[in-house]
Amino acid sequence: MNATRSNTKAIQPLLAALRDFDEATVRAALQQLMAPDAIVHMCQPFGDLAAEALYDTCFAPLYESMPDLERRDTILVSGKTPEGNDWIGCCGSYIGTFAAPFLDIPPTGHLAHMRFHEFYRFVGGQIVEVQAIWDIPELMMQANAWPMVPSLGREWHTPGPITQDGLLDATDREDRAHFCQTHVLQMLAALVRHPAEPVEAMELERFWHLKMTWYGPAGIGTARGISGFRHWHQIPFLNAMPDRGQFPDETTSHFFAEGDYVAVTGWPNMVQTVTDPGWMGIAPNDQKIEMRSLDFWRLDGDKIRENWVLIDLLDVYRQLGVDVFARLREFNKARNIGPLNFPIGGRL
Secondary structure, rough: OOOHHHHHOOOHHHHHHHHOOOHHHHHHHHHEEEEEEEEEEOOHHHHHHHHHHHHHHHHHHHHHHHHOOOOOOOOEEEOOOOOOOOOEEEEEEEEEEEEOOOOOOOOOOOEEEEEEEEEEEEEEOOEEEEEEEEOOOHHHHHHHOOOOOOOEEEOOOOOOOOOOOOOOOOOHHHHHHHHHHHHHHHHHHHHOOOOOOOHHHOOHHHHHEEEEEEEOOOOOOOOEEEHHHHHHHHHHHHHHOOOOOHHHHOOOOEEEEEEEEHHHOOOOOOEEOOOOOOOOOOOOOEEEEEEEEEEEEEEOOOOEEEEEEEEEEHHHHHHHOOOHHHHHHHHHOOOOOOOOOOOOOOOO
């Protein structure tokens, strides 16, 4: 069994434990699979963690806030990077009844969902590195507690692939995986030709399907079609930070592919300067910032049909001197943010 297939098999007990969440099973699965010296890169506000701190720092408060917590994976991509590293990328949502505050976000008493992109690097059958973004702003919005500007794109419960094949094992389709990864890399290379070259240099129609959907993070939202992608994300993004893609020596990206799917992770994998207004209501201050963007693409034939993107926007705000959580507390200080007192999932 090759390493890619072996790692896909090895992660299944952890995914099963997270799906049918209970503390003892998840702790045991993490201890079994993660190397003792593994490093965990979590999104803002969690930061970098040792493997042994992952459950208590991240999962325990989430489980406390959602007593019937479950995890639903919609995409799993496993592969080897050109540098020879073995990665698995997972996409989906944590779902449960939002019954107690999480990171000072007021509970709603209703079903809530929080999207995740989690990437795991394997060595010798164990996880040695994690890079993960939880879409915490998405949870804030469902609680009507998002204290920043509204999204330009559509906010909703982001779906899985239209083909419903995101969890199928496609490790035997190496030629297809190579084609898809090459296509995505060529698309990204074309994107950075603008604004030095006219907008046509990005060749969007060459790379993207007519019915493409770009599933952006909460705070940006989903965009449909090339026109929607340009209006609701790309134009404001490029206007604000026209030098994006110009600092390759300051970033690291790990690309890998399986079947029709391509994934990338990096911590950070973008660096740019906020020189102009227009993106998420942020005032320009000529500050260079880092971005963590964890992405999945699905190709339909020879075009990109779907693209799932999470950016650690809370960390972007942090770098610019904006404490979103402090504003969250101010924005919601007249609300009762204590736990709700009614039975949920047999635990309350």
